[in-house]
Amino acid sequence: MTEAVPERWGRGELLAATAPTVPQAVLAAARRRPGAIAVRQGRRAMTYAELVASAGGLARTLRDLGVGPEVTVGVCGRRRPHTIAAMLGVMLAGGAYVPLDPTHPRDRLLAVLDDAGAELAVVDAEGRALLADAAPDRLFVTAPADGPASPDRPSPDHPVLEALSPDNPAYVMYTSGSTGAPKGVVVTHRSVTAFLTASAHRFGIGTDTIALATASFGFDVSVLEVFTTLAAGGTVGLVPEADRRSPERLGRFAAAHHVTWATPPVSMLPLLDPADFAALRVLVATAEPVAPDQVRRWAGTAEAPRLRFVNAYGPTETTVEATAHDATGDWTRPVPMGRPLPNLRVYVVDAALRPVPVGTAGELLVGGTGPARGYLGRPGLTAQWFVADPFSGSGGRLYRTGDLAAWEPDGALRYLGRADRQLKVRGHRVEPGEVEAALAGHPEVRQAVVDLVPTAAGPLLTAFLTPARAPSDAALREHCARLLPAAMVPARFVRLDALPRNASGKTDRAALHELASPAIAEPGAGWQPDSEEAAVVARAWADVLGVPVRSGDDTFFDAGGHSLGAMRLVARLRADLDRDVRIEDVLRGRTVDGLVAALATAAPAGPELTSGNPPTLSPAQRRLWFLDQLTAESGAYNIALAQRLHGPLDTAALRSALAEVARRHEVLRWRIPTVDGAPAVVIDPPGDIPLPVTDLTTLPPAERAGTLAAQLTQAAGARFDLAADRLWRARLLRVGEDEHVLAVTAHHAVFDGWSQGLFLHDLGTAYARRAAPLPPAAASFADYVAWRADRADRRADTDLRWWLEHLDGVPPVLELPGDHPRPAEQTFRGGRVETLLGAGTTAAVHALARDCGATPSAVLLAVLGQLAGRLAGRDDLVIGTPAVDRRHPAFLDLVGFFIEVVPLRLRPAAGRSFRAQVRDTRDELLDALAHPEAPVERLVEALRLPRDASRQPLVQVLFNAYNFPQPQLELPGLDVTAEPVPVPGAPFDLTVYAAEADGRYRIELVHNTDRFTTARAERLLAAYVHLLDGFLDAPDRPAGEIGLDPYADLFEGTTAGPAPVVPSALPALPVPGGGTEAAVLAVWRQVLERDDIKTTDNFFDVGGTSLLLVTVRQRLEDVLGRHLRVVDLFHHPNVRALAAHLDGAAPAAGADRGTDRGRARRRRAPARAARRRGPN
Template sequence: MAQGEVREFPDRRFPDLVADQAARRPDAVAVRQWDTTVTYGELCGAASALAARLRADGPPDLIGVCADRTPTLITALLGVLGSGAGYVPLDPALPPARLREIAAEAGLRTVVCDDLGTRLLADCGLDLVPVGAAGTGAAQPCPASADDIAYVMFTSGSTGRPKGVMIPHEALTEFVTALADLADLDGAGVMLGFASIGFDASVIDLLAPLAAGATIALAGPEDRTDPTRLQRFCAEHRVSVAFLPPAVLPILDPAGLPDLRVVLTGSEAPGPEQVARWTGTGRRFLNLFGPTETTVLVTWFEATGSWDRPLPIGRPAANHRVYVVDEHQRPVAPGEPGELLAGGVGLALGYLGAPDLTAQRFVPDPFSAVPGARLYRTGDLVTAGPDGMLHFLGRVDRQVKIRGQRVEIGEVEAVLRRHPQVGHAAVAAADGPAGTRLLAFVTGEATPQELRTFCAARLGTAMVPAHITVVAELPLLSSGKVDLDRLLATVLTAGDAAFAPPATPIEQQIAEVWAELLGLARVGRDDDFFDTGGHSITAMRLVAALRPRLRRDIAIEDVLQGRTLRAIADRAQAAATLGDEQPVRGRPPALSPSQQRLWFLERYSPDAAAAYNIVLAERLRGPLDAAALQTALTAVAARQEVLRWRIPDTDGVPHAVLDPAAAVPLPVTDLSALPAADRERELAAQLSAEAGRRFRLATDTLWRTRLFRLGDDEHVLAVTAHHAVFDGWSQALLYADLAAAYAHGPDALKPLPATYADYVAWRDERRRHRADSDLAWWTSHLDGAPTVLEVPGDRPRPDEQTYAAGYAGCWLDPDSTAGLHQFARDLGATPSAVLLAAFGLVLAARTGQDEMVLGTPAVDRRHPDFEDMVGFFIDIMPLRLRAEPGGSFAAHVRAARDELIAALAHPEAPLERIVQAFGLGGQTTRSPLVQVLFNVFNFAAPRLDLTGLTAEAVPVPAPGSAFDLTLYGVERDGRMRLEAVYNSDIYQQSTMDELLQTLRQVIVEGIADANAPAARLAPSRGLPAPVVPHAKVRPPKPDTVITRPPETATEHAVAAVWCEVLGRDAVGVTDNFFDSGGGSLAMATVQQRLNRLLGRDLRVVDLFRYPTVRTIAAHLDGAGHGTDSTDDAVEQALRRGAARRARNRHRTATEGEPQ
């Protein structure tokens, strides 16, 4: 036996402890959430009014609380407790069916709700009381006794139904008092409010701080799920005490939280390496252990220094006692394993409505002389060391912890058995690199996807099996129990039994490349490329590697549609034979169409330039050799030629200039003298400024570096590059080159087989053969599509397109992320297609448009020579989506999949040519055709690995928004991250937060029910369909059709330049530049030449506003400029235009149509 210290604690109810704090310090802040604060006086006033309203209905018993994570949640909890009732938490994140089941088990009649809770429980037949409801009468003490229920926390139950743990007021009061002593929590403290309301850790950080007079820094839904935002939240709220689950410890940076002095963790074993990370400089690290049935805490251990073994769970907390016993309830010797029994003030009353289970788990204490003393059988297997220190070994029953949540395997089995097409079910827990997961085995006719959907609607996400196998029968042991080991072995060896090796030479060659690309030991005939870890970008790399090896015209759609080795090989066998595919060498350097577009945007609006900055920042810990780092950066620039490009123009035509190799500057900013908190704030400010500093394409090298010194062994390396020379894939290549050169010197970087200029030349050659046919496909495909996607904004759209950026983000939990991948596999799609379909449904509901065009980037690295090359290999493809309210989610995913495959099959028509074909170039308030971008990164975030150093990415906010809205999807550590970068001149943060929450809900509900109709997943907001323009091909007006000819000298000058640039014999004063075959790049050339010809200072945007000869001439004349441009200049322009037309006619006659 071990007994914790016996301490006195107040004989008062929790609401009265909080009222005492309010009486002493009414103006002290009780709850803060960013800019929202609630004082103790305000909190107790609102809670007292709510308590009076609840008491008005009669003596309360149990009352539910269902509210979002705002300060009103704390008001609801305190109000229910103050009424004398016990609260039952109903977590809004649970499936509605689970909420209804808990409400029914608890016998609830009343639930206190905010707006979110009201929507979730609207059809449950419960009395829903708003948090702000008020009764009459003065505030009064809590009428509950010490033995009355304070709260009922529902946990997973082995019987297949959730079990409610009843915690009395005495136990709650003892716990909040003990925790304040343990964590040194007082009126000066700020405690992070992090835990979910349905998890017993919420008592630690949503209730206990109030009894101590501390401030709760209440993390909202996005703050809890976004590591970057959580870090900033804790820093800005100056959190001093935090309960952080073990999974959260590795994703936060302790150095950036100087105010945090006490770290509490628990719910499952923390990694021992976290102790050294979090301790030091006086910070305490406490490992708490205790089941819900002991009011959160039964033992604790304070760790310091370095650990390389599991942390103990410690010794008993104050007013608690523990025993370690064998199966006959006899104490075991020190060092022997046994079940942990717990007793003391914190014990629960038992399980709600389950007297038999209560009697089974809460047993008389045979070791105590106190009448009525009880012990709780925890089911935890532990051992006690010679010093009395307890160590956790595992479970003696079928209960497991998954991501900190206690799961009864029996409950999962019971839910599976309730499916009408399931005969028998067995579930096992298996450990893996990603943690513990559930594997289910069932007999019957149901499919795994049907069962996943069934479970997701009835269980918490942690309880949905990660893998479900349908078997003919469940094998049994001689005891009659299911042989789980045999089932698990069957799963582990099934792949070997079903493996079919490559059967033909072409299959063998594809399998070799496939295996090397994805890091696999082997690939079988029936293996699916995407099931084995492939995605759209690795599919492109597979094609790039196979084309020269097979000498076949294999295309990306052959992989996307074929999927299996057998089918891909069949398609490759049927493909045309290729000639020599060596890249065409490009000297002097030319620009790709995408680079030309970025050059134009800088001319159109200098503010746009920063929106195309890419900023990488890495925190480097360890002894850094700054000179070696600069030498390595110089070696990278010498190898990657595009990093030495500039993009000036000659007579309005942009071109590239390659500067000679030279030392890369690495300026150092020393922040080490600043206090820790100021240092991090200054670093964030300087990184933000670095991100927003624009490049001048004509004169600047288009990447730069800076080193921030934070201490002797801590630095941050910032690399900023313009998108014109860098894309997302380039980051991994840059990091690999930098690591090699830093470790082994510049000679470690061998010359690349080609240059970026070679890529442009090779691509131009490919497009010479396919551009016209691909453009014809795009114009046919998009004919009649809306060219504007008007997502309703919070502010009027500016007269000119702006690029101010805002940011929002949210996470899919690991179960939902795994479900996303499985759902995609089941439909023969990719996760990108699932996200695209969901995004389209959300946008359709918000805009009233059932048809829309979204842009998505396409990577063009289709030759092996370009795989290791830094550069801009991106085009924007306009995707046409349709939303059918009655169509199923699965149907929308298939449509999105087919749209992506079709678009990728026609890569040779750049967006600029598509826009030009529809005459859409004259936009001034928004980007033409594509205003919303969809971008899913199908590769892991690269890691910088410098010898002797550890590197950790430092997030930097986007410096600008190139589109109205860009949705990013990126998977990190098994969780899908959804991020929105948006134009903050149009949208507010709250609007984008709500959009992402809706999107997450659509994804989760859609993958849970493939047949769910779109109208149910994303209900229409009742907006009328907006009147928007639609795409219609506008062929260039022939030279023979002339409207009214120019009259004034300025009109003649403008017309002459138009003819020269467009290669026309004549234009009329009412001709529209874009209807006449002009595009944005040609318009920039017109601007340059008119300014030189007339000595004016026209902006490109002026030409977009006045797109006819007459209107631009009138603008020039009305601006107060003279109109006496020389006849000689006009005549020279006409002669140049005639000469250009003659050259084009000659080229057409000898080579075919010009590209």
């Protein structure tokens, strides 16, 4: 359920350029207004006639020296009108000017001249003094002096202009490169003249404009300030160098020149006095994100506007500006980038250059007349960033900006920062610009810069603020939390009198990091622990978060904590206090004092972790093994991921890295055969890992995407043979020149969601290290199973009694209306629909969770409880959720299946407020987590639930809040992005996934397609969002007042399906003397160890379990030589019915299956495999 971007949003209107080249545009204005002032600087003024005459005289000189089209000429002069005339003169001569700022270091200017191949430079006295002695091999021409001009001026028929093509360069502008070396952007007259027309139209520049020109001539905004104004016939108010950096002097200049149009540096806006700009009609903010409070300060309100405030965006490579948005003073959220300027097209795409839906972050691409020719002398870099346009069909090019953006629902673009400045916080992508804009929106914050600062506990998201009297940490956190998701709320705040700036006037981030260290190291002010236990908790807290406790009211999560940090805190406190600390203690306690109180009643720490344990299955793995025996369908219990690799890939190194990861994580070498009807474990020795490579580049380009999707679907859904197969596999698909997709699929028995990130991290490390082995894991999965069993021995009976009491009376089936009757046997065919919540909705979820002392998961789960309860007509129901069992520190970095499904009893009442039900859900989650030693299979047996082959017992609807670190592969020399993967299957009727990334929740609904159509699934998801929005708007109203009237169709449908299996009502018969019934009865009595079983007893009523069904199945096949499925025992649960079924069954596979020789051979096979295994 994602909304495609309307094509019109990304397409600017078409406007014809007023002239083919820049000098012709300026000459046309000069012919119209020869006596008007073109450039003014205090008492210095130059008319249009004087400007073109001065430029024309220089042009003739340059032409005589060989300057013409495709020739670069440096221009180095003070901020005087003659320097503008010099730039125009170079273009009149047909050349491309290369601006050189005389305030920059001489070595940089010389490097620019060298790179540009400029053998000649136009200089004034200051420029000559700076460069001439250092570059004796270059020719320096003196720029025309300010002053009266001769009446001679070039005509429109000047031969130089006739030779000049729109496709010749107008200028070469140098920008900073990622390597530190500047790179020259070559911009043609065609691009510039299209921009001059578009910018004059969009920004309101005309003959009555007096433009404030503050930008360095080496910065592309100067093209907007100078040449757009000149082409429109306006006046350039050229700010002297001494006034550019002083807010007071700049304000006086603006007032004296009656400036009507300005693009002052955004960082200077808070320092300027709007009273100095009384004549200002248009203010364009560009080059940096602008804070909403500055819009309010300058623009006024919609009711009382003072001026047009335009937020503009554009890289040098797209000719100054690409998008713009008019903002009013009522603006409170980050100001959008808007829509494209005339003659431009923009797209937001993923790594494969596919457009992303509304609200999804992606890279911004710019096309149309904007993209420059490329980087001077750098064809490889040009090819990397200027790519063919696959959308327009015009054969044009697109510039990959490297900036991240997203389309807002109203059709405006939202800027999310540089991709190469993107920060990673606990696996979440964080755009610093978005956090900075939120902070700058606080009325007491003047400026804010956000960055990751290294600490002993890992990098912390840190905000640097001015002024130094900015609000308290708690107030700032509360402000940010209203606007941003939890991962984007800074952990620390550093207050400064002023932000440090480098020579170009931009924030000096290196200096900020130096300033951060002492600020973070300060002891917590005004708070001291009042007991030894509090001191221990505070020390562990500080070590995990990297910051001290600063207030008794600080909660762990407000101070920057998260689920992974909570697990690390639990592990640390278990070791320091020797107490059985649990994750729910941190969730309940929250503050230091609360956590101390929660730990006061904690039992001694659990069992010690031992190593070298023999491999056995955990209860959760045994459950997966049984489900595998139950069905031969495709991989419903697979977990799949895919990564797109851009760049030169070393396939051999990747194959070796896969083998190294499997060597480190022993569970990746497990197989699970069945021996005498029970699961066993075989560990294969380390060795090579197959990595088949499929080359899709042999296909026509139009077929590759569809074939790739089909291949990924096949890879994700292919079933594993638990006994014979390695329980994970990888394959590589070549989809382009230096572009591959790595697909990895694993069975859940050896892999969980958390493991995805661990696997990719270790894979990237092994690939980078090449031959060097990874360090050994702190434990093996077999060690975890032994540790868990030891722990369960101490608490299993207590926890089971709690669960039996807690679930007493709850209906065991949650049946929702569907489109198809439930099949007699559960199927696992799945589909998926999804939607992306807005940033405001996500922030509201977090805010309500904080108010309720809950996690956001509790809010989202409570909504699902309301939806399911209404559709099923129930106010008492069970929804499952996975719980992660990684409480020992050795398990945090271990691949494996550490998940137990926990059945949560929810009571979605119509008469109580949603806020109260969030608190109820919070308490239910905490209580369930406090009783982890009763696996769901044991609960099913203890509750004596009716057995039904058509559905999962007890849990048919699952809620999964994915709050693990987001998996991301990093390979040196390659750009890696996640590739969408299909749904392998649907183990439950419905599963709702909630994952937060980039400040927004993505909600996915996976549905069993044999019960629900895609159309119904989409309606279910829409109804879920409808309820969520209603509850967030009115959390204190009775929940039932938020109706589902628009979704009344969801109450219609079928709930009919097969009845659960119940004991047979037939009278008991005497024990038969022979035949199939006698054989079945003998096996039952042997397996169940009971002699009183009758032929009509239900298997589950006399002590049978799901796992024992497999033993019965195998022994009956051995004895009778008849094919029998585990699910047949659900359909025929007593001796008489099962015998009748077996009498009509086909022979078992293998001619000697029922013989002693066949049985012996099958039982020897696992023993042979076990002897092949390597050391544990």
